[in-house]
Amino acid sequence: MDNCLVHMSHSKVVSIWSRRWSSEQGALAISILYEDVRVRPDADALKEFLESDQFSSEGNSSTPGRWVRRLELPYTSTDYSSSTDVIQILQSCPFLHTLIRPYLPDIPRESPESRYGFPTGMVALSSLTRLDWWHYHTVARSGGINSLVDVLHNAPYLQYLTLGGEFHTAPELGALHLPVLTTLRLRRVSATLLLRICGWELPSLAHIIVDFAPENHAIEQVWSTFGRQLSTVEFGRNVVFLMNDQITSFLRASPTSVKTFNYFIFFTMFPQLSMGIEASVERVGVHAFPCKMLSDLWMHLDRHFWWLAGPSLPALRHVVLYGDWSEIIKDPRFPRWRGCLESKGCRIEFASESS
Numbered sequence: 001m002d003n004c005l006v007h008m009s010h011s012k013v014v015s016i017w018s019r020r021w022s023s024e025q026g027a028l029a030i031s032i033l034y035e036d037v038r039v040r041p042d043a044d045a046l047k048e049f050l051e052s053d054q055f056s057s058e059g060n061s062s063t064p065g066r067w068v069r070r071l072e073l074p075y076t077s078t079d080y081s082s083s084t085d086v087i088q089i090l091q092s093c094p095f096l097h098t099l100i101r102p103y104l105p106d107i108p109r110e111s112p113e114s115r116y117g118f119p120t121g122m123v124a125l126s127s128l129t130r131l132d133w134w135h136y137h138t139v140a141r142s143g144g145i146n147s148l149v150d151v152l153h154n155a156p157y158l159q160y161l162t163l164g165g166e167f168h169t170a171p172e173l174g175a176l177h178l179p180v181l182t183t184l185r186l187r188r189v190s191a192t193l194l195l196r197i198c199g200w201e202l203p204s205l206a207h208i209i210v211d212f213a214p215e216n217h218a219i220e221q222v223w224s225t226f227g228r229q230l231s232t233v234e235f236g237r238n239v240v241f242l243m244n245d246q247i248t249s250f251l252r253a254s255p256t257s258v259k260t261f262n263y264f265i266f267f268t269m270f271p272q273l274s275m276g277i278e279a280s281v282e283r284v285g286v287h288a289f290p291c292k293m294l295s296d297l298w299m300h301l302d303r304h305f306w307w308l309a310g311p312s313l314p315a316l317r318h319v320v321l322y323g324d325w326s327e328i329i330k331d332p333r334f335p336r337w338r339g340c341l342e343s344k345g346c347r348i349e350f351a352s353e354s355s
């Protein structure tokens with residue numbers, strides 16, 4: 001009898017535990033499913049779903065909007081006809097980490113003035129840590145969620161900001177204060193925007209990624225303004241970096257602060273540093289994505305590796321190789337480059353084995 005009671009009690013516990021485990025696993029699976037959301041034209045249906053309580057249980061409220069961490073919000077979803085739904089969608093996502101306003105490949109045939117000529121609402125974005133923003137000047141005039149300035153003012157804990165798009169005079173972008181922003185990524189931006197950014201207060205900025213080389217005078221002003229506080233600089237995969245020496249300008253402006261530099265070696269002109277510059281870079285990441293515009297690949301590589309092994313980078317200790325280097329390391333020139341680097345106390349590492 002006692003054994004039966006024990007068995008029955010054990011069965012109950014297992015049954016309850018199994019149901020709870022199944023429920024928790026199901027909730028976890030569903031929450032992961034809705035972490036990443038893209039707003040489509042039927043914003044009203046999405047709004048109703050994110051605000052629904054169909055997943056609540058045992059008195060615990062759990063609306064799907066609480067699971068959303070990343071939201072992609074096309075400009076076609078924030079015109080006069082749907083902006084109210086979008087604001088409610090944002091309000092239903094209290095733990096949103098990333099907001100994306102993507103590039104719009106097809107400009108609507110209807111004039112922007114008629115679609116975005118009315119004020120757009122705004123919502124507090126206190127949980128937002130990353131904003132990827134493609135700017136459209138005519139759309140931004142409607143304000144609110146379509147305005148970069150309004151969004152930045154309502155995202156006090158923003159840490160990562162990506163900017164690109166149509167920035168013209170941009171007078172509204174002056175004197176911004178982003179106290180915890182650590183990373184700034186520049187896609188295709190104008191010299192006007194860069195000069196505006198130089199007037200921002202960015203006390204925590206430590207990393208800059210440049211995807212498209214802007215006009216020299218503007219990017220040089222960025223290095224001059226923020227260079228001494230940067231620890232990492234990265235150049236993107238763009239042939240514009242092959243047109244002139246972009247490396248020298250940022251190292252000249254920040255010779256003692258930048259410790260890590262990453263770039264695509266076949267898309268970047270080798271630096272022509274004067275012997276008077278000795279940068280404190282300790283780690284260089286080099287990606288081998290191929291570029292068809294190079295006429296002499298090996299001469300290009302040779303010049304870069306001689307720079308890495310030369311006196312301009314006396315603190316260099318790690319060269320980390322990204323991408324496919326399999327054919328290059330088979331060439332007899334590679335051991336010579338490795339030897340020159342090792343003679344100055346620098347190791348060549350592959351990204352897979354680098355910590």
